[in-house]
Amino acid sequence: MNAHNIAVIPGDGIGTEVTPEGVLALKAAAQRFDIDLTFEEFNFASCDYYLAHGQMLPDDWKATLSRFDAIFFGAVGLPDKVPDHVSLWGSLLQFRREFDQYINLRPCKLMPGIKSPLADRQPGDIDFYVVRENTEGEYSSIGGKIFEGTERETVMQETVMTRTGVDRVLKYAFELAKKRPRGKLTSATKSNGISITMPYWDERVKAMHAFYPEIDVDQFHIDILTANFVLHPDWFDVVVASNLFGDILSDLGPACTGTIGVAPSANINPEGAFPSLFEPVHGSAPDIAGQGIANPIGQIWCGAMMLDHLGHEEAGKAMLDAIEAVLAKADPNVLTPDLKGQGTTRDLAQAIIEAI
C-alpha cells in the first residue's frame, strides 16, 4: 500500500502552529520516497469547536475519521476556556477507546544538541520505547461514592484487566523487542503491593514469554523502576506497562532525555481496523501559543512514527535522521527559543524539511 489518507487535526494552542509544519515535512518525505499521501484538515477536537458547538466532536466523527488511514494530531486543551476533563475525555480519550488504539508508544531517546537533565549521558546512551496499555486497567470508570458528605465518606474505583487486553499489549511489546537490536523487554509491575491485578499482569508476562523464548525479559516494581529510569536509563530497550504505569513512565522517560518538548507519541490500533493517532507529547502550551516560536520537532517526529506505522520505515527514519542532523548542527538562528536559539517554528521546520 503506497497511498494513504491522513486526517489532520490541529486542535488547540500551538497545535495549530506545528501541524502545518509537520504536514510540510511529511510531504517532503513522501516526495523523496514516492509515497502518495493526501491530507484533509478538521477543526473539531478543539476547545474553539467546543465553545461553538457544546461538544468536542461532531456526532458523526467516528464515521468521518474511520475513512482515514491515520490521524495526525496537534494538541488539545485550553484549561482557561474548557476544563481538561471535558476537552480530553471528549476527544483524545474517545479516540483511544472508540478506535481501540490499545497501544500507546513513546520513544525515549537522547538526541544530539538536546540537554539531558541527567549527568554524563551522551546521545546513544539512552534509546528505548515505552509501550503503554491504552484502553483499560487503572483508567476504568467503574466505581463511586458512598456516605457522601459525611465523615464516613468513601470512594472506590476499580482497576480492570482482561486477558485480551493484557495479552495484546504484551504481544505488541514482545514483537517490538524482537525487532530491536538488543531484544530486551522490561515489564513494569507492582505485584508486591497491588496484590490482585499486578500478579495477574506478571502471570501473563510469563505466559507470553513462552512464545518468545529469544527475548530477554526482566521486571521491576514501578517504584524502583522510576528510580532506575534516572539511575540506569541505559538498561532499557522496550518497557511494557499498564495504562497508569505507562502514563507515568512515558512522561518520565522523555523527561530523563530532556525531550519532553520534542517527543512524539503514537496511539495505535495495530490491526489497522481503525486509524491510529500520532500526537506530540508537549500539549497545547497556551503560554507560548500565537507567537510562532513553538518547537515543531515533536510534530515532525510524529510524522516519522506515522510513516513507520504505515509501513514506510525508511521514510520514517529519514525524517528522524533529518531532525537529528539539524539538532547536531545547533545553528542558533534556526533553533527555537526552548533550545536556546532565536529561530521561529518556520525556521526550524524549514531546516528539517531541507534535510529531508
Added chain:
Amino acid sequence: MNAHNIAVIPGDGIGTEVTPEGVLALKAAAQRFDIDLTFEEFNFASCDYYLAHGQMLPDDWKATLSRFDAIFFGAVGLPDKVPDHVSLWGSLLQFRREFDQYINLRPCKLMPGIKSPLADRQPGDIDFYVVRENTEGEYSSIGGKIFEGTERETVMQETVMTRTGVDRVLKYAFELAKKRPRGKLTSATKSNGISITMPYWDERVKAMHAFYPEIDVDQFHIDILTANFVLHPDWFDVVVASNLFGDILSDLGPACTGTIGVAPSANINPEGAFPSLFEPVHGSAPDIAGQGIANPIGQIWCGAMMLDHLGHEEAGKAMLDAIEAVLAKADPNVLTPDLKGQGTTRDLAQAIIEAI
C-alpha cells in the same frame, strides 16, 4: 518525655549489620542530649524466623511491640529463601496496618559527597519530603478474578479512599509544610485520568487548604510530577500523595538525589497510639550481606528521624549534621565501597559516632 523504649528488629541481610551501628549512634546522641533510651532486640520479622516458625511474627507480636515507643527496623526480605509477598506482607505491611502507621515519610535531600545522577545540582538545591498515605488507597485487597483460565478472564481490584484516611494524611502534610521554611505543599494527583478517586483526593486537598490558608499549594498529575522530580527538583518542599503515588515518588525522589542507598523512611502513627517504625530505604541487599561493607548511613539517619519523632529535634539534627560532616570530609578510608571508599560499615559508623 525523656525516657523511651525502643524495639530493635534487625531483620534480614545487611539489616543485621547496620542496626547495631544505628543503635550505637543513637546511644551517642542520647548521651550528648541527655535522653534516656533503652533498647530491646527481637529476631522475628526475618526470613530465618519464618523458616524456623512458618510465620514471620509470633502470635503475640502486637502485644509485645505495643509496649515500645518506637521500632528501629533494619530490613526484611530474602527472596531466595522466602517470597517477598510472604516476608513483606507478613511483617512490614502488618505493622503499617495494625499499628495504623498511616504516614510514610521520606526525606529527599542532596547530601555533600554523594553524587546525584542529575546534572549541575549542588547540596542545598534539593531538600524536600514525600508524605505518603500508608494504609489504604490503591493497596486494598478487595477484588478478584472471573472466567479464570478462559479467554474472558478478567481481574479487578478496588482502590479505596476514605475521608478519614485522606484527611489525616493531608493534615499531617499541611502541618509539616507549616514547619518548613518555604511552607509549600504539592499534591500528587491524576484526576484527569483516574476519574473517581483522584478528583475526590483533589476535593479533600482543597477542603483542607481552607484550614491552612498560609500554605502555598500546587498540584501536578503524577506523570508530569515524576518528570518534574527530574527536571525541577528544586520546586518541591513537601509533596503529599496517595499510597501508590507516594510509593513511586518516595523511591524516585531519593534516586534523584543519589541517596537511595542512604535514605531513611518513617512509618508513623502521629497520635502515638501505636509505635512508629523507622527503616532505611535500602532493603536487605543479600548481594553484599555478610561482608561488613554495608553503608550504615541509612540506618543512622533513621535514628535521627526517630529522635525527631520522639520530640528530640535538636538531637535528631545533631545526628544528621554528623552524617553530613563525615560525608563532606570524604575520607576514602572511612567511606564504604558504595561511596567509592575502602571503609567498612564499622569505620563509617565510628566516624559518624565521633562526630556526634
